Amino acid sequence: MNLHVSGDIGTRTLAIIDAMKDLEGPLLPILHEVQAEFGYVPQESLPVIAKALNLSRAEVHGVVTFYHDFRDHPTGRHVLKLCRAEACQSMGGDAIADRVKALLGIDFHQTTLDGAVTLEPVYCLGLCSCAPSAMLDGAVHARLDAASAAELVQEARR
Template identity: 65%
Template structure:
């Protein structure tokens, strides 16, 4: 399949998503969520299409995408590891665990490993303050994170 065919397929799918969600009250967030579910991120090309369909500026759509940390502007890895950096987790040593995770994976925040296996994201509360430090791997929560648990998580995403 050539690049032009992919672009046409992408545009057609985005148009379908917009049409499915247009009647909802406040349709931008549901549209953005569906686009990200479909493509794994919000393609730049989708922002203009969404803006035009909703009679908004592209800046307004960009503002929403950039405001919410879960929206991605580039493809993420097959796994997403989120490490909590809120105060409770900081007090329990999350910063040293974060540095170890970055070193083990060879990446920094918001980056993806060279093999596309994992994206590392900071998050500012997972709601496990009494069990800090905390992490989330692909939606699964980990409480009382320590170096052994971190090593297990990294091994799992690298497998």
């Protein structure tokens, strides 16, 4: 690919594109890989991706902002996702969320000052029969109560 990019982010993004451009429908896999590489999708990556895939910047930006899993800023060392779907709410999820926020001293979409934990809402982990649930760094935790929520926060703080 003969795209000229400057900077480390552009160069690393281009390497990802080169490895994945021949996939059918490459935009989502490329965005996932960019996020895996940087921990988020940097704004500097969007025009590189757009040009390489012959898309507008608006199209790429639209996809990034449509899907909740894509982030536009770095996260903490650990990402704690709390289910906010109806089943979890009906089983005490709001109280769990309030407890976790208080223990961390942050709200959703924020990162603790020490950079340890980013707290994110998620709208269904598929554990409705085991509500309320959460996910810490990709590992699911079910049937949370005040004590297990506090243990989860302690684990994330380590």
